Amino acid sequence: MTDAAAPTRTVVVERELAWPPEKIWRALTQPHLIEEWLMKNDFRPDVGHRFSLRGDWGGVLDCEVLAVDPNRRLAYSWNHAHEDPAFDLQSVVTLTLTPTAAGSLLRVEQSGFRPDQRQAFGGALTGWPRFLDKLDAVVAQQA
Template sequence: MTDAATGTRTVVVEREFPFPPDRLWRALTQPHLIEAWLMKNDFRPEVGHRFNLRGDWGGVLDCEVLALEPNRTLAYSWNHAHDDPAYALNSVVTFTLTPTETGTHLRMEQAGFRADQRQAFGGAGAGWRQFFENLEQTLAQADR
C-alpha cells in the first residue's frame, strides 16, 4: 500500500488468532511476552513512553508509544538509525485488534517505508509474518 501524499509505503499483515483480545493484548504489552515473540525490550504500556527493541542481530530500534486503547489499538514509532539512508527507518507500527466469533483478528500496519527502501519493505513483510507465527506459539504456551 502506498500513501499518495507522502509516497511512502505500508506493510500490512493480518491474521486471525484463536484467542480472545485480552490475551492477545497481554502478548503485545507485557515485556516478557514481547521478548518471547518479537524482541528484547523495555516496553511500558504508557503513551509517551520511549523504549528500545533489541534484535538478536545486534540492532536497536528506538520506539515511543503513540496510541494505546486496551484490547483494541496499540501504536508506536519504530525507528532504526543507520549510516546508510537506505537502511535508516522512521516508521510507525499500529496493531488493531478486532474480536471475532472464534478469537481475534489482528491487523498490523508498519507505515513509513520510502520508495528507495525496497529491501527493508520486503524484509518487513516477511519478518512480520514470522513474528506472527512466533506470537501464535507464544500465546499457545502462555498462562491463560
C-alpha cells in the first residue's frame, strides 16, 4: 500500500532551441508531429480533451489536456495503469516555452512521481532529453 500523502518528486528538463516558440508549438500540438518525436497519439490542444499516447513498447498512457496557452504553455496528465496498481503512474507534464535571443527555452516538468516509483522517475530523467533531441530534429525539418 502506498501513502497518498507522501511527497512526490518532479523531473525538470530545460533545453534552449534555435526556434521561435510558434515553430516549437506546432510540434507540441499537431498529432502527426507529436508522433515523430514522442509517441502515436490522438491529441487535440483543447482543455478537457482525453487522449492516448501509445509507446513502441506496447504501453498506453491515458492523458487529458489540462492547460493550453498557445505558444507559451501546455499541460496534460500522463497516467499509466500497471498490472500491479501499486505501480500505477499518475503524473502531469507541463511544457513551457519562453522566447530567448537565440530562439526559445523549453522547460519540461513531469510531476507526481511517488518515492517508490524509482523506475518511472529514472525513465523520465533519461527519456525526456531523448524526446527533446527528437523534437529539435522535427522542428528543424519544419523550418
